[in-house]
Amino acid sequence: MGEIGRILLVEDDLKDVELTLTALDEYNLANEVIVARDGEEALDYLNRRGKFETRINGNPALMLLDLKLPKVDGLEVLRRVKCDEELKMIPVVMLTSSREERDIVESYKLGVNAYVVKPVNFHEFVDSIKELGIFWAIINEPPPGSVKKA
Amino acid sequence: MKNILTVGFKLSVIWRYGLSVILVVIALVLTYLMQRAFSIPFWFLFLAAIMVSTWFSGKGAGIFAVILSTLVVDYFFTPPLQTLSLAPENLPFVIQFVLAALATGWVSSLLQEREHSLRMVQNELEIRVKERTSELENMNETLVNQIAERKRAEDALIEHAGLLDLSHDAIYVRDMNDVITYWNRGAEERYGWSREEAVGKVSHRLTQTIFPTSLEEIAEDLLHTGRWEGELVHKKRDGTQVVVASRWSLQRDDDGNPAAILETNNDITERKKAEEEIRKLNEELEQRVVDRTKELEAANKELESFAYSISHDLRAPLRHVVGYAELLQKSASSTLDKKSVRYMMLILESAQRMGNLIDDLLAFSRVGRVEMQKRMINTEQLVQEVVSETKEDTEGRNVVWRIGSLPNMYGDRSMLRLVFENLISNAVKFTRTRAKAEIEIGSIDGEEDGMVLYIKDNGVGFDMKYANKLFDVFQRLHTSEEFEGTGIGLANVQRIIERHGGRVWAESQLDRGTTFYFYIPNPQEI
Numbered sequence: 001m002g003e004i005g006r007i008l009l010v011e012d013d014l015k016d017v018e019l020t021l022t023a024l025d026e027y028n029l030a031n032e033v034i035v036a037r038d039g040e041e042a043l044d045y046l047n048r049r050g051k052f053e054t055r056i057n058g059n060p061a062l063m064l065l066d067l068k069l070p071k072v073d074g075l076e077v078l079r080r081v082k083c084d085e086e087l088k089m090i091p092v093v094m095l096t097s098s099r100e101e102r103d104i105v106e107s108y109k110l111g112v113n114a115y116v117v118k119p120v121n122f123h124e125f126v127d128s129i130k131e132l133g134i135f136w137a138i139i140n141e142p143p144p145g146s147v148k149k150a
Numbered sequence: 151m152k153n154i155l156t157v158g159f160k161l162s163v164i165w166r167y168g169l170s171v172i173l174v175v176i177a178l179v180l181t182y183l184m185q186r187a188f189s190i191p192f193w194f195l196f197l198a199a200i201m202v203s204t205w206f207s208g209k210g211a212g213i214f215a216v217i218l219s220t221l222v223v224d225y226f227f228t229p230p231l232q233t234l235s236l237a238p239e240n241l242p243f244v245i246q247f248v249l250a251a252l253a254t255g256w257v258s259s260l261l262q263e264r265e266h267s268l269r270m271v272q273n274e275l276e277i278r279v280k281e282r283t284s285e286l287e288n289m290n291e292t293l294v295n296q297i298a299e300r301k302r303a304e305d306a307l308i309e310h311a312g313l314l315d316l317s318h319d320a321i322y323v324r325d326m327n328d329v330i331t332y333w334n335r336g337a338e339e340r341y342g343w344s345r346e347e348a349v350g351k352v353s354h355r356l357t358q359t360i361f362p363t364s365l366e367e368i369a370e371d372l373l374h375t376g377r378w379e380g381e382l383v384h385k386k387r388d389g390t391q392v393v394v395a396s397r398w399s400l401q402r403d404d405d406g407n408p409a410a411i412l413e414t415n416n417d418i419t420e421r422k423k424a425e426e427e428i429r430k431l432n433e434e435l436e437q438r439v440v441d442r443t444k445e446l447e448a449a450n451k452e453l454e455s456f457a458y459s460i461s462h463d464l465r466a467p468l469r470h471v472v473g474y475a476e477l478l479q480k481s482a483s484s485t486l487d488k489k490s491v492r493y494m495m496l497i498l499e500s501a502q503r504m505g506n507l508i509d510d511l512l513a514f515s516r517v518g519r520v521e522m523q524k525r526m527i528n529t530e531q532l533v534q535e536v537v538s539e540t541k542e543d544t545e546g547r548n549v550v551w552r553i554g555s556l557p558n559m560y561g562d563r564s565m566l567r568l569v570f571e572n573l574i575s576n577a578v579k580f581t582r583t584r585a586k587a588e589i590e591i592g593s594i595d596g597e598e599d600g601m602v603l604y605i606k607d608n609g610v611g612f613d614m615k616y617a618n619k620l621f622d623v624f625q626r627l628h629t630s631e632e633f634e635g636t637g638i639g640l641a642n643v644q645r646i647i648e649r650h651g652g653r654v655w656a657e658s659q660l661d662r663g664t665t666f667y668f669y670i671p672n673p674q675e676i
Contacts, residue, residue: 013466019473068462097465099512100457101520120469120505122476 008060029133039072061142089143166207173199204258212255342387357384510638522562529556554592572639580609600671608663
C-alpha cells in the first residue's frame with residue numbers, strides 16, 4: 001500500500017472530526033491524522049509554533065480544511081499557506097458544507113487543490129473522504145519534505 | 151406787369167385809336183354845337199380829347215388825336231371851311247393849336263407816365279407785400295406743423311413713458327457714467343426709491359449691485375454686442391436682497407457713440423427660491439435613493455449571509471444525524487428488531503429529505519440573488535443539451551420528442567438552462583405512466599416585443615383550479631409517492647422568467663397533459 005503521509009484535518013466540529021476519522025478509519029487511513037480545531041492551531045502546527053514547537057520538522061502530505069473556523073477562518077489559512085514559500089506546496093482540499101459560489105471561486109483563486117462539499121448522506125460522505133484519502137495520501141506523490149509515516 | 155401792359159397795348163390798338171377818333175368826333179360835335187349856340191369855338195374840347203386820348207391810350211394815340219384834331223379844326227373851323235387848304239392868315243392859329251395840342255398831349259403823357267410809374271411802384275410794393283405775406287404764412291404753417299409734430303412726439307413720449315410705467319419690471323435708463331436718467335414706476339415699486347430720489351444717482355451704488363462677473367467684462371460685452379443679459383443681486387431701499395434677471399441695451403447717439411443704457415430688471419427672487427427648493431428636494435431625493443440603495447444592499451448582504459449560514463450551519467447537524475444514525479444502524483443492526491430498523495430507516499430518509507429541501511431552498515435564493523449576465527442564446531442548442539441529459543431518465547421508455555425551430559433569445563444562459571431543465575424534466579417525469587410519452591417543444595409567433603416558448607406533454611396533467619398554486623415554493627399537486635420532488639422547480643422557473651421581465655403560465659387537463667408557456671422579452675433597443 002506504500003507509505004501513508006500525515007494528514008492535517010482542520011475542523012472545529014468534534015462530530016465532524018469523529019465522522020471523518022471514522023470514515024478514514026474504515027479504509028485504514030486514520031493513522032497519523034493531526035486534528036487542528038481552529039485556523040490558528042492549524043497555522044501553529046504548520047509553522048511549528050506554540051504547542052507544536054517541538055514537533056518533528058516537515059509538512060503534512062495533505063491538509064483537509066474547513067471553511068468556517070473559529071479565530072482564523074479557512075480562507076485565511078489557505079491564503080497564508082499559499083503565500084508561504086515553505087508551505088505553498090502542501091496540497092489543500094477544502095472540505096466544507098458550503099456550496100456557495102463565492103466560497104468556491106475564492107478558494108480556487110487562492111490556489112486550493114480541490115473543493116469538496118460534505119454530503120449530508122453518510123455513505124456519500126464516507127466515499128468522499130475515502131477517495132480523498134486514497135488519492136492525496138496514497139496515489140498522489142507528495143511534495144518533497146512532507147512528513148512520512150514513522 | 152410790363153408784359154400785361156404791353157399785351158394791353160397790343161390787344162387794344164384798334165380800341166385806343168378808335169377812342170381817339172371817337173373823342174375827336176365828340177369834341178367836333180360839341181364844338182360845332184357850342185359854336186352854333188355861343189358863336190365861340192371851344193378849342194379846349196379838342197385839347198381835352200387829346201388829353202384823354204393820351205392819358206388812356208398812350209403817346210401814339212395822343213399824336214394820332216393831335217393830327218386828327220388839327221385836320222378836323224382845319225377842315226371844319228378854319229376858313230376856307232370844308233377844305234384842308236389853309237389860308238396864310240390862319241396859319242399862326244393852326245400852329246398855335248398844334249403846339250397847344252402837342253403841349254397838352256405831352257403834359258398828359260407826362261402825367262400819365264408819372265401815374266403809371268407810381269402805379270408800377272405801388273404794384274411792386276403790393277407784390278412784395280404779398281410775397282412776404284405768403285412767405286410769412288408759409289413760415290407760420292411750418293412752425294405750426296413743427297409745433298404739432300413736437301406735440302405729437304411729446305404725447306407719444308408721455309404715452310410710452312406711461313407704458314413703461316405700466317410694466318411690473320423695473321426699467322431705468324442710465325448714462326455712460328451709470329447715472330440714472332429715467333426710473334419707471336416698476337423700479338419705484340421694486341426698489342423703494344421714487345423717481346425723484348433715483349434720478350441723478352449712480353445706479354450700481356444705489357442698488358449695491360453684485361455682478362456675476364467683473365463689471366469690465368460686462369461692459370466689454372455690452373459695447374461689443376449692444377446688449378447684456380445676466381442675473382444680478384440688488385439691495386432694495388429697505389435692505390432686503392432681490393435676485394433679478396437683468397437685460398441691458400446700449401443706446402448710441404447719431405454719431406454711433408454709446409449714449410445710454412436701458413436696464414430692465416425682472417424679479418426672480420421667488421423663482422430662484424423655488425429652484426433652490428427643487429434642487430434641495432432633488433438632492434434629498436437622491437440622498438434618499440442612495441440611502442435606500444445602501445439599505446437594500448445591506449438587506450441583500452444580510453440575506454446572503456443568512457443563506458450562507460443556512461448552507462453551512464444547518465447542514466452540519468443534519469449530516470451528523472445521518473452520520474451517527476448510520477453508524478448506529480451498523481453497530482446495532484444485529485441487536486435491533488424489525489421495528490427499530492424501520493425507525494432508523496425513517497430517520498435517515500427524513501434527514502436526507504431535509505438535506506434536499508435545504509439545498510433546493512438555497513438554490514432558489516441564489517436564483518434571486520445572483521447577478522444575471524444576459525446575452526443572445528442559441529435556444530435550439532440549449533434545448534438539445536437539456537434533452538440529451540434526460541436520456542438517463544428516459545431509458546427503457548418510449549418517448550417521442552418533437553422539437554420545432556426555436557428563435558434565439560436574450561437572457562442569462564445558466565438561468566434559462568435551469569428553466570428548461572425544470573420544465574423538460576417535469577414533462578419527462580409526469581409522462582412516466584404513459585406507454586408512449588409525447589413531448590413537444592416549440593415557439594408561438596405573434597408577440598412583437600418578445601417570444602413565447604411552450605413545452606407540451608401528454609402526461610397526467612393537473613386540475614386547472616390549482617393552477618394558481620403551481621408556481622409557489624414547495625407546493626406540490628402530487629404526492630411524493632406518485633411523483634418525487636420537493637416542489638421548488640417551478641418556483642425557480644417563475645423567479646427566473648420574472649427576473650428576465652417575462653411571465654410563465656400553464657394549461658392542463660387532468661390525464662390529458664400539460665403545456666407550459668413562457669414569454670421572454672426581446673432585448674431593449676438602446
